[in-house]
Amino acid sequence: MVSDVRLSLDEVRALALRGLAASGVSDENAAVIADVMTSAERDGCKSHGLFRLAGYCNGARSGRIDGKAKPTLHDDAPGVIRVDAHRGFAAPAMAAGRSTLAKKARQQGIAAMPIVASHHFAALWYDVDALAEDGLVAMAFVNSKSFVAPAGGIEKLYGTNPMAFAWPRAGKPPMIFDQASSASARGEIQIHLRDGKPIPEGWAIDADGNPTTDPKAGLAGAQLPFGGHKGAAIALMVEMLAVGLTGGKFGFESAADVNTDGGPSEGGQMMIAIDPARFAANGDSGPVLSHAETLFEKILEQDGTRLPSDRRYAARKRTPTEGITIPQSLHETCLACCQS
Amino acid sequence: MVSDVRLSLDEVRALALRGLAASGVSDENAAVIADVMTSAERDGCKSHGLFRLAGYCNGARSGRIDGKAKPTLHDDAPGVIRVDAHRGFAAPAMAAGRSTLAKKARQQGIAAMPIVASHHFAALWYDVDALAEDGLVAMAFVNSKSFVAPAGGIEKLYGTNPMAFAWPRAGKPPMIFDQASSASARGEIQIHLRDGKPIPEGWAIDADGNPTTDPKAGLAGAQLPFGGHKGAAIALMVEMLAVGLTGGKFGFESAADVNTDGGPSEGGQMMIAIDPARFAANGDSGPVLSHAETLFEKILEQDGTRLPSDRRYAARKRTPTEGITIPQSLHETCLACCQS
Numbered sequence: 001m002v003s004d005v006r007l008s009l010d011e012v013r014a015l016a017l018r019g020l021a022a023s024g025v026s027d028e029n030a031a032v033i034a035d036v037m038t039s040a041e042r043d044g045c046k047s048h049g050l051f052r053l054a055g056y057c058n059g060a061r062s063g064r065i066d067g068k069a070k071p072t073l074h075d076d077a078p079g080v081i082r083v084d085a086h087r088g089f090a091a092p093a094m095a096a097g098r099s100t101l102a103k104k105a106r107q108q109g110i111a112a113m114p115i116v117a118s119h120h121f122a123a124l125w126y127d128v129d130a131l132a133e134d135g136l137v138a139m140a141f142v143n144s145k146s147f148v149a150p151a152g153g154i155e156k157l158y159g160t161n162p163m164a165f166a167w168p169r170a171g172k173p174p175m176i177f178d179q180a181s182s183a184s185a186r187g188e189i190q191i192h193l194r195d196g197k198p199i200p201e202g203w204a205i206d207a208d209g210n211p212t213t214d215p216k217a218g219l220a221g222a223q224l225p226f227g228g229h230k231g232a233a234i235a236l237m238v239e240m241l242a243v244g245l246t247g248g249k250f251g252f253e254s255a256a257d258v259n260t261d262g263g264p265s266e267g268g269q270m271m272i273a274i275d276p277a278r279f280a281a282n283g284d285s286g287p288v289l290s291h292a293e294t295l296f297e298k299i300l301e302q303d304g305t306r307l308p309s310d311r312r313y314a315a316r317k318r319t320p321t322e323g324i325t326i327p328q329s330l331h332e333t334c335l336a337c338c339q340s
Numbered sequence: 341m342v343s344d345v346r347l348s349l350d351e352v353r354a355l356a357l358r359g360l361a362a363s364g365v366s367d368e369n370a371a372v373i374a375d376v377m378t379s380a381e382r383d384g385c386k387s388h389g390l391f392r393l394a395g396y397c398n399g400a401r402s403g404r405i406d407g408k409a410k411p412t413l414h415d416d417a418p419g420v421i422r423v424d425a426h427r428g429f430a431a432p433a434m435a436a437g438r439s440t441l442a443k444k445a446r447q448q449g450i451a452a453m454p455i456v457a458s459h460h461f462a463a464l465w466y467d468v469d470a471l472a473e474d475g476l477v478a479m480a481f482v483n484s485k486s487f488v489a490p491a492g493g494i495e496k497l498y499g500t501n502p503m504a505f506a507w508p509r510a511g512k513p514p515m516i517f518d519q520a521s522s523a524s525a526r527g528e529i530q531i532h533l534r535d536g537k538p539i540p541e542g543w544a545i546d547a548d549g550n551p552t553t554d555p556k557a558g559l560a561g562a563q564l565p566f567g568g569h570k571g572a573a574i575a576l577m578v579e580m581l582a583v584g585l586t587g588g589k590f591g592f593e594s595a596a597d598v599n600t601d602g603g604p605s606e607g608g609q610m611m612i613a614i615d616p617a618r619f620a621a622n623g624d625s626g627p628v629l630s631h632a633e634t635l636f637e638k639i640l641e642q643d644g645t646r647l648p649s650d651r652r653y654a655a656r657k658r659t660p661t662e663g664i665t666i667p668q669s670l671h672e673t674c675l676a677c678c679q680s
Contacts, residue, residue, distance in 0.1 A: 074621070076449065076618055076619065076621070077447075077448060077449030077450075077615075077618040078418060078419075078447065078448045078449065079418075079419050079448035079449040079450045079451070079618075080448075080449035080450065080618055080619060082619070082621075107417075107418065108417060108418045108419035108420075108448055108450075108451075109416065109417030109418065109419040109420035109451075109452060110417075110419045110420065110448075110450055110451065110452045110612070111419070111449075111450065112449060112450045112614065112619075114619055137580070137581075137585065149642075150639045150642060150645050151645065151648075152642070152644035152645040152646065153639070153642030153643070153644055153645045154642065154643075154644075155642055157635075157638055157639065157642070165573070165577045165580075167580050167584065177573040177576070177577070179570045179573060183567075226567040226568070226570045226571075227523075227566040227567020227568070227570065227571050228566070228567070229648075230519045230566045230567065230571070231566075231567050231570070233505070233517040233519060233648055234574075236517070236635075236639075236648075237505045237517070239635055240477070240505075240507050240632060240635075241477075243631075243635075244507065244616075244628065244631065244632040244635070245477065245614065245616060245619045245628065246619065247619075247620070247621075247627075247628070247631070250631075250634070250635050250638075252635070252638050272450070272612075274452065274585065275417075276584075276585060278416055278417040278419075278420055279416065279420060279422070279452075279454055279585045279586065279587075280587070281414070281416070281422075281587075287587075288584065288585065288587070291583075291584065291587070291590075292580060292584040294590070295497075295576075295579055295580075295583075295584070295590050295592070298497055298590075298592050299490045299493070299497065299576075302489075302490060302492070302493030302494065302495055302497070303493070303494075304492035304493055304494075305490050305491065305492040305493045306492065308491075308569075308573055308576075
C-alpha cells in the first residue's frame, strides 16, 4: 500500500536543511535553498518542493555544482548589479544581490541584475516574490539546457525558459505569473511516462519531427513552445536576456556539458526591477497601484477567472496549520539525502 | 476589374504626407508618421502601411486626436524618461524621446520610457528598430482598447497588446519580433469577414463564450489570447507595463471612450532599452553580440527555420527598386484623405 507522509512546514525545512548539509552545501547556502523548497511546499507548488531535494544534493555531491560557493557582486553600471554565482546554485546568488537590485531600482527607477555561472532549480516566482513584497515590479528570465524546438525546426535548442512577472499590491500578496516558454513542463511529460499515460497533442514532437502523444518519444525528440511561433519567440527572448546579456551558457552549450547527477545545468538569469514610485509624477506609488487594482477587479468580475497566483495563495493559507503531504517514496529519497 | 496601383517608396511617403497635412497634422508630426507607414510598406508589412492612413487622418480630423500635439519630456528618474504625448499620436512621442532613452540606457545600463496620453497606430517593431540599430537591446509594450478575453473569462477586457523585442547585430539589421498577445490580429478577422471565409478555431469566441469560426460572431464576442492562459498572462503584463506604470488608459477604459472615426484609441506604451556594453565586464559589447550570433546560427542550421524579422528584411531588399503595390480601392481612399 502506497501512503503519504504528512509534514509540517518546519519539518519540511528541517528535512531540506539536513539533506543539503549532508551533501556538503554550506549552512548559508542551505538556508536559502531550504527556504525556496519550503516556500514551494507552502504554496502547493509540489514540482519545486522536496521533489527537488535529491537534485540539489546530487548536484553538490558530484562536485559539478559548488554547494559552498560564495556569490560575488559586481557594480557594472548605476542600473546594473551583476552577480557571479561561481558555479553555485542560483538561489544564494539571487539572495546575495536582491537588496542591491532593489536599492538601484529605487534610485534609478529601473535596474537589472544579471546572474552568471549559476544553476537554477527553483520556482521562478520565488525570485520575483520578495521584490514585489518590497513594493517593486519585477521580471525574471532563466534558461535551461536545450529541450524545445525553435519555430519551424524539429531539434531541441531552447531551454524550457520560464519567465516570471510580479506586480505589487497594497495590503495583499503580489500578482505573479511564472510560466515556461514550453507548452508543458518537462516534469509533466516525465510524470505521464511514469504513469503510462499519453501526453496531449502540442506538447512534443518525436525525433523525426512528427507530432507525438507518446511521452517517451516526446522526451527523445523535442518539446514544443506554447502558442506556436509566438511562444518560440518568447523562448528566444529569454535566451537573449538570461544568457546573451549575462555571458552565461545558452541551452545548447549547457546541453553539451556532462550532467549525470540529476541536478540543474549551468545557465544564466536576468532580473529586472522597477520602482512604480519613480513612474509617478509626484513619487507616490499609491495611485499607480490603485489604478492597477481596477483592472484586477475587472478580471475577477468575470465568472471562471482568477489572478495567476491565486491558487498558490489559497494553499498558503492552509499549509501553515495543515502541513503538507509527500509520497512515502519521496520521503525515503529525502531521508537518503540526509546520509553523509 | 480590380487592379493594383504600383508606387515607389518616395511616392508612398509623399502620399502619406499629403493626406496627413490635409487632415491638420503638423509638418513635424506628419514627417514621423509618414516614415512609419513608408517603412512598413518597405518591409512588406501591409497592415501598418498606407492601409492605416485613413485612420490617422480621420482620428485627427475628428479632433479626438491632436495632430498638432507637441510631446513633452519629463526626467522622472536617472533611468526613466517619461513622454507626454498630449493626446497626440504615439509615433511623434516615440521620436521625441528616443535619443534621451538611448542616452540614459548608455549611462545607466538600463532605462525605461513610459509614453502617456498617446494613440498608437504603428507597427511596434518600428519603435524598437531604431534603438537596436543604435546598438541597444530594446523592448516595447503597447495596449489597445478591449478586444481579448482574460483566461477563464468570455468578455473582452485586454487589448490585443503587442510586445516587441529587438537584439542588435554587428553589420546586420537587428533580430526583432513583434507579436500581439491575441491569437490573431483583429484586422485578420476583419479580412476573413470581408472575404466571406471562416476564421480558424482558437481565434475568437462568440458573445456567449462559445468557440466560433464565424468572423462576425468573433468580432462581436471576444478574441482569444495566443497559447491559452500563458498568452493571457502576457496580455495582462502588457497592460501593467504599458498602462499601470504609465498612468495611461487600460483597454476597458479606452473602450468606454467615444471613437467613431476609425483611428486608434488612447492607450499607454512602455519602452525599455538596455546597453549590452554595460553588461560586459570590460564595457565591450563585441563578445556579447558575437556570443548571441552562435545561437542564431544554431537556429538557422535547422531546416524550415528563420529569424523572426527575416521576412521583413527580404522585402526591404526588393521594395526600394521594385516599389510596392496597393489595391486600387485603398489608393482611392488615400487620395480622398488628401482632400482638405
